[in-house]
Amino acid sequence: MADLKILAVDDSPTMRRIIVNTLRRAGFNNVIEASDGKDALAKMKIEKPNFVITDWNMPEMDGLTFITTLRSIDEYKELPVLMVTTRSVKEDIVDAMKAGVNNYIVKPFTPDTLKAKIDQMVAR
Amino acid sequence: MSSTGTPQVRIQKEIGELTRSISGMVTSFKKLRRPLVESRDKMPQATDQLDKITQQTEVVTARMLDVVEQMTQREEDVIRGIDSIREQVRGGDLGEVETLAQGLIQKATDNLNDAYQIMESLQFQDITAQQMDHAASLLQNLENKLHGILKTLGAPGAVHEEGAAGGSRKARAFDPHADYVDRKADQKDIDSFFAQKER
Numbered sequence: 001m002a003d004l005k006i007l008a009v010d011d012s013p014t015m016r017r018i019i020v021n022t023l024r025r026a027g028f029n030n031v032i033e034a035s036d037g038k039d040a041l042a043k044m045k046i047e048k049p050n051f052v053i054t055d056w057n058m059p060e061m062d063g064l065t066f067i068t069t070l071r072s073i074d075e076y077k078e079l080p081v082l083m084v085t086t087r088s089v090k091e092d093i094v095d096a097m098k099a100g101v102n103n104y105i106v107k108p109f110t111p112d113t114l115k116a117k118i119d120q121m122v123a124r
Numbered sequence: 125m126s127s128t129g130t131p132q133v134r135i136q137k138e139i140g141e142l143t144r145s146i147s148g149m150v151t152s153f154k155k156l157r158r159p160l161v162e163s164r165d166k167m168p169q170a171t172d173q174l175d176k177i178t179q180q181t182e183v184v185t186a187r188m189l190d191v192v193e194q195m196t197q198r199e200e201d202v203i204r205g206i207d208s209i210r211e212q213v214r215g216g217d218l219g220e221v222e223t224l225a226q227g228l229i230q231k232a233t234d235n236l237n238d239a240y241q242i243m244e245s246l247q248f249q250d251i252t253a254q255q256m257d258h259a260a261s262l263l264q265n266l267e268n269k270l271h272g273i274l275k276t277l278g279a280p281g282a283v284h285e286e287g288a289a290g291g292s293r294k295a296r297a298f299d300p301h302a303d304y305v306d307r308k309a310d311q312k313d314i315d316s317f318f319a320q321k322e323r
Contacts, residue, residue: 086302
């Protein structure tokens with residue numbers, strides 16, 4: 001768990017801080033932040049995270065495009081990706097799954113839900 | 125056959141009625157201009173107002189987060205410090221201090237939990253910001269439509285480019301259904317949906 005390097009992608013600075021603090025409390029101290037998909041792709045090249053948490057609605061590059069781009073790169077095909085978004089319409093969830101999301105949390109989330117999802121995804 | 129009944133007279137009469145009708149329409153359009161111009165001018169103000177609310181809630185939320193982060197840091201320090209004292213006094217006859225220390229640890233732990241609960245609640249800022257972005261986007265859309273109508277009517281001030289009334293536009297990315305309470309799908313349903321995929 002300690003060696004998990006998480007990339008948190010969200011255009012809202014408030015949400016990024018909440019996610020980082022929630023992760024820190026859950027014992028995940030190695031967290032990098034990105035403000036949208038484009039920024040995330042750039043940071044991935046340098047930081048090489050082994051877990052991604054991403055929002056959907058973001059300017060520049062949204063979460064779905066980011067994940068689709070990510071999955072087209074061999075290196076990131078198996079990378080665990082957790083989507084944390086306000087979008088709770090079933091069609092959206094299906095689209096996210098098709099794009100390559102491994103798990104999905106609807107905002108507002110509880111710290112327990114976030115930790116449980118990460119633990120579950122890492123255990124696989 | 126009377127002269128008023130000839131086709132020529134009838135056509136003249138109809139043309140006259142049509143002219144009066146068009147004249148009436150022009151008068152109506154002229155009357156429409158002012159409220160349309162006023163509405164068009166109010167749209168950017170309303171959009172700016174929504175943006176202001178978003179900015180202000182973000183500033184306030186950031187301040188609250190600053191405080192909560194300091195609280196959590198202090199509480200963590202307090203828990204560690206008291207724990208260390210407890211370890212040191214364990215060897216001596218200081219039973220009351222031990223009880224006190226335990227109580228303090230409990231209070232600090234409760235504070236820590238409360239602080240994280242406040243942090244969790246602050247997710248409202250992202251959700252309300254998306255709701256306001258949605259409203260602002262609708263207003264911008266209306267503003268553009270009004271601008272189109274005014275341009276057609278040849279109203280003064282309608283020559284500027286679409287959206288120019290609001291200056292440079294903010295890039296908006298939002299979920300139109302974002303809601304703090306009313307979700308379209310429960311987390312449990314989503315979990316079972318992904319669990320099925322795994323099988």
